[in-house]
Amino acid sequence: MDDPVISLSNADAPHWNRDLMLEFQAALAEDPAADLLSMFTDSYLHAHRKDQNLKASHAETINFRMLTHLYDAVKKNPKVNLLSVFPLGYHDDIEIAAERKNPDPEKGRRLENRRNSKGKLMFRERFDDVEGGAQVVFPLSEDVIALLSQYSSEGPDEMLGDQEKLLSSLKQLLRKSPRIWDNFFTGMVVKCNERIVAKVGIQNDEDNPEYTEYTSMQYLEQQVPDIPASRPRGLVEFYPYWVIFMSYVPDMSLADAWPSLRHKDKLSIQHQLEAMFDRLRSIRQDDGQPLGGVCGEGVKEVLVKPFGTIRDITTSKQYLDLHFSTHRRCSKTYMAFLRSLLEQDGKLSASMQGSVFSHGDVRTANIMVQRDASTGQWVVSGIIDWAYAGFYPEYYEGTGVARALSFDKEDDWYLYLPRNISPANFPVPFLVNRLLHHHDW
Numbered sequence: 001m002d003d004p005v006i007s008l009s010n011a012d013a014p015h016w017n018r019d020l021m022l023e024f025q026a027a028l029a030e031d032p033a034a035d036l037l038s039m040f041t042d043s044y045l046h047a048h049r050k051d052q053n054l055k056a057s058h059a060e061t062i063n064f065r066m067l068t069h070l071y072d073a074v075k076k077n078p079k080v081n082l083l084s085v086f087p088l089g090y091h092d093d094i095e096i097a098a099e100r101k102n103p104d105p106e107k108g109r110r111l112e113n114r115r116n117s118k119g120k121l122m123f124r125e126r127f128d129d130v131e132g133g134a135q136v137v138f139p140l141s142e143d144v145i146a147l148l149s150q151y152s153s154e155g156p157d158e159m160l161g162d163q164e165k166l167l168s169s170l171k172q173l174l175r176k177s178p179r180i181w182d183n184f185f186t187g188m189v190v191k192c193n194e195r196i197v198a199k200v201g202i203q204n205d206e207d208n209p210e211y212t213e214y215t216s217m218q219y220l221e222q223q224v225p226d227i228p229a230s231r232p233r234g235l236v237e238f239y240p241y242w243v244i245f246m247s248y249v250p251d252m253s254l255a256d257a258w259p260s261l262r263h264k265d266k267l268s269i270q271h272q273l274e275a276m277f278d279r280l281r282s283i284r285q286d287d288g289q290p291l292g293g294v295c296g297e298g299v300k301e302v303l304v305k306p307f308g309t310i311r312d313i314t315t316s317k318q319y320l321d322l323h324f325s326t327h328r329r330c331s332k333t334y335m336a337f338l339r340s341l342l343e344q345d346g347k348l349s350a351s352m353q354g355s356v357f358s359h360g361d362v363r364t365a366n367i368m369v370q371r372d373a374s375t376g377q378w379v380v381s382g383i384i385d386w387a388y389a390g391f392y393p394e395y396y397e398g399t400g401v402a403r404a405l406s407f408d409k410e411d412d413w414y415l416y417l418p419r420n421i422s423p424a425n426f427p428v429p430f431l432v433n434r435l436l437h438h439h440d441w
Helices: 013-030 042-054 058-076 090-101 105-112 142-149 156-161 163-176 212-223 254-260 263-281 316-323 332-343 346-350 396-400 427-440
Strands: 135-138 179-183 187-191 196-202 232-238 241-247 355-358 367-371 378-383 390-392
Touching (some): 013 042, 135 163, 142 156, 142 163, 142 196, 163 196, 163 232, 212 241, 263 355, 263 367, 263 378, 316 396, 332 427, 396 427
Antiparallel strands (some): 232 241, 367 378
């Protein structure tokens, strides 16, 4: 039985189909063996995939999206190693989706053992069965060595000198430490004691390991020690996982504190952050040096390369071309129109010399605050999560600082953004980026 014909929901679909039929007729008249599939535009194919997903089950949608992602990767680079762009979380995604459709009691029990009290799958269970050994990539501080030694029958030197014993101690420490944050597909953060936290993540490219967050914290500690941020305390890797040890930044996130703050408190937080970002943005780099991570790790542009970095970008103009490139899911004409808006933005053009140090993911969840016991004033105690930090064009921070702004959800944080990284400084790239994000997702 043939698959049912679906209808495209796009209002331009009838116009597209008429044009396609005329193009088919002309092509077949010239060459009866013409490849008709090659004549479908990217816009048409994207609309087809979108409507196909709307009628699919959860598991089918995951697979359709995966095929789209792989197709786009091959189209951009026919020689690409598909394993390098294949999400590590795919296996778990599809297993969980299939379990909803065809319950298997034994598999259900296995999955249930990996969930927390609220039914969420926990990242810790992903590496619990990892065997082999762990190796120290960046030297561990004495207090981290002491923490690991609690779970070893050997002395510190023997434990560090044996990769299997180091992994055993590491897994026990991570298992015993209370979770601060956990996402089954991306990572977790645990509090080892009152001074140390450990962040666990996934290394997606064995040949080109990427340690941007750690090297950024090292850079901050050396170059701008007055900026409140976590301090690096060592990094251990047991592929494909890595563990960053860092100093604990106390108290609560601004996301938790914000609803209870008064107007004057919010203004005070805004002014404190402005001073910090002025300090960070005063660190400049001339064109010709690698953009992105401070140790040459490359730039992160998730909609071009979702699971890694892109090296060899050495000018702000090159990054602009990458950021607003034709990889986006829209027609070349539409993209050319948006690019023309960028090219006519005089302020943007004037800023395309050199780059500034950027955090890359400024949001309330990554800003820690505490209330001064003597004055009652709220103080920014730290900025965390430097995984997207590095040298980027001046406009870059402003395009991402409001990426989570929703058109139907009230959140006045966006009315108190630090003015030096506000989208108002470069409104054209912000709005163009916002449009492209909408199309991409």
